[in-house]
Amino acid sequence: MAGFVAPQAPGGLIELARIGGAWGVKGQVKLIPFSADAEALQEASYWYVLPPAGRAALFSAPLRVDVAHIRVQGDALVAQLKGVDDRDWAQALRGATIALPRSAFPALPDGEYYWVDLIGLAVVNRQGVQLGHVREMLSNGPQSVLVVQEQKRESGLAAGKAAEHLIPFVEVYVDAVDLAGQTITVDWQPDY
Structure with a gap:
């Protein structure tokens, strides 16, 4: 997949969302966050994408992807990933999981916890x-x-x-x- 990097993923990735499918025709993806507070997901400049269940032929290990932009769309998030520029690539990612290492989460104020x-x-x-x-x-x-x-x-x-x-x-x-x-x-x- 163009634009995706396949470095060694860090251990302890935390799953934050699932890709629900393509959004529009320019390769955007709809994300279904696992938490009502998706701040870590929205603030990160990159994510790790874990292969969709049963479709490891697409890719077999977590891939690091850079986030071009992300926005709130109703009860979901819509993101553009660098290197994914058409609907077919975006739809191929349906069911994949978005994850980050805990170290990439933004700091919280005292008294608040992830x-x-x-x-x-x-x-x-x-x-x-x-x-x-x-x-x-x-x-x-x-x-x-x-x-x-x-x-x-x-x-x-x-x-x-x-x-x-x-x-x-x-x-x-x-x-x-x-x-x-x-x-x-x-x-x-x-x-x-």
């Missing part, structure tokens, strides 16, 4: 009781929600089952996020 940085952190309450680890983040519109997966219980009513806590990621419930210490302290009880 979801990817919260996944896997241990969650403990004010009393020091371990509630589990952040399995994923959800958005219910006005706020984000921590999905905390508890370890399987050894005894009690729910023995053998892993409990799940849905904790709103708001100041009322979240006391502190310690990325270096890999913990989130919350005002939440195990039986909530």
Whole structure:
């Protein structure tokens, strides 16, 4: 593919969007972001494109592509990639995933976090009781929600089952996020 570079992709690429298909006739692509906040995607001057599932013949390894421009279009983003200048090339990328290394994300103000940085952190309450680890983040519109997966219980009513806590990621419930210490302290009880 003209304009695409195939250097060694860095490890730990974070998937940010999927290419939904061609947009228009000049090679633009429609992106479907995986997050409501697509700032990292919009600020980057390049992306890594991972091959679409089942179509590795197009390319077999992540390709670095330069972004000519990107704009918001309804609930999606529309981008022009350098080297993709016709609808056929753009449509061939349908289903491919856009990714970036974490180091390419823009810095955030204090007290704000990228979801990817919260996944896997241990969650403990004010009393020091371990509630589990952040399995994923959800958005219910006005706020984000921590999905905390508890370890399987050894005894009690729910023995053998892993409990799940849905904790709103708001100041009322979240006391502190310690990325270096890999913990989130919350005002939440195990039986909530």
